[in-house]
Amino acid sequence: MDDTHQAPLRSGRLRGRTALITGAGLGIGRACALRFAQEGARLVLVDLAEERLAETRAMLPSDTTASCHTVNVTEETQVADLAAVIGDLDILVNNVGGGRPGRIWDLSVEDWDHTMRLSLRSMFLCTRAFLPGMIERGYGRIVCMSSGARNGTVWNALHMGACAYSTAKAGVIGFVRDLAIELQDASVTINAVAPGPIDTELAGPFLRAMEEKSLPYSPFRTVPMRRLGTPAEVADAVLYLASDEASYVTGTTLDVAGGR
Numbered sequence: 001m002d003d004t005h006q007a008p009l010r011s012g013r014l015r016g017r018t019a020l021i022t023g024a025g026l027g028i029g030r031a032c033a034l035r036f037a038q039e040g041a042r043l044v045l046v047d048l049a050e051e052r053l054a055e056t057r058a059m060l061p062s063d064t065t066a067s068c069h070t071v072n073v074t075e076e077t078q079v080a081d082l083a084a085v086i087g088d089l090d091i092l093v094n095n096v097g098g099g100r101p102g103r104i105w106d107l108s109v110e111d112w113d114h115t116m117r118l119s120l121r122s123m124f125l126c127t128r129a130f131l132p133g134m135i136e137r138g139y140g141r142i143v144c145m146s147s148g149a150r151n152g153t154v155w156n157a158l159h160m161g162a163c164a165y166s167t168a169k170a171g172v173i174g175f176v177r178d179l180a181i182e183l184q185d186a187s188v189t190i191n192a193v194a195p196g197p198i199d200t201e202l203a204g205p206f207l208r209a210m211e212e213k214s215l216p217y218s219p220f221r222t223v224p225m226r227r228l229g230t231p232a233e234v235a236d237a238v239l240y241l242a243s244d245e246a247s248y249v250t251g252t253t254l255d256v257a258g259g260r
């Protein structure tokens, strides 16, 4: 992974806040966990994969308060059980998302549904579970993970086809836009972050392989900054929207996409 982005010193921007991050076992979710821990948040780390969660936990500063929960956030009962155990939250990061690629003529109904479940159902279930508590207590920050793919991305579209993923990531924007209006007086904000090509454990090698093959739509050629972003760079954007500094920011999408 590119390490050009230096983590700032601790400043306590999330001290006293409890933050739940879905998909915290790897990639952007793990980077959010590390960044939030630096800022003093109490963490609730959620992932399908127990061993990945344990790895993230081990990377946190030793004085971090964090609990780990092996949960499939696309399953209604599992999310409800999690909410019953966790109780109130200040910050929810709906990071889980993704989907199955494929040209539309090859895409099965299962592939399409899988993408919607992973990217949209998870966000719906977690937000529905934790939002009422935020409204009741008069404070909340929700950050949802969209993608540059919401507008179509050349490397995804031309390399393998990604209409389901692009549809789902555009759906995240509709979700955030609507709820920002519905929540007008609740002191709860909801925003999206839209990463470009990010050098995560899973996506990084795949994206770099396009450049190694000199493919014209490689992100190294089509992104103005001509490099991949780092998970830490995305985490900093999430941190801003999750912090008190973003108190008058809601319903927006913050691109972290190197100029695309």
Ligand SMILES: NC(=O)c1ccc[n+]([C@@H]2O[C@H](COP(=O)([O-])OP(=O)(O)OC[C@H]3O[C@@H](n4cnc5c(N)ncnc54)[C@H](O)[C@@H]3O)[C@@H](O)[C@H]2O)c1
Pocket (backbone or CB within 6 Å): 022, 023, 024, 025, 026, 027, 028, 029, 046, 047, 048, 049, 052, 071, 072, 073, 074, 095, 096, 097, 098, 118, 122, 145, 146, 147, 148, 194, 195, 196, 197, 198, 199, 200, 201, 202, 203
């Ligand atoms: N990596 C990129 O280049 C990129 C670009 C734009 C947007 N995004 C978005 O950012 C988010 C994170 O991407 P990433 O590449 O860091 O993720 P990732 O694919 O590396 O996975 C992150 C974690 O999510 C967990 N997970 C998967 N399904 C789950 C489920 N049903 N319940 C609980 N946990 C589950 C996995 O076990 C994994 O640890 C996603 O929404 C993705 O669509 C990523």
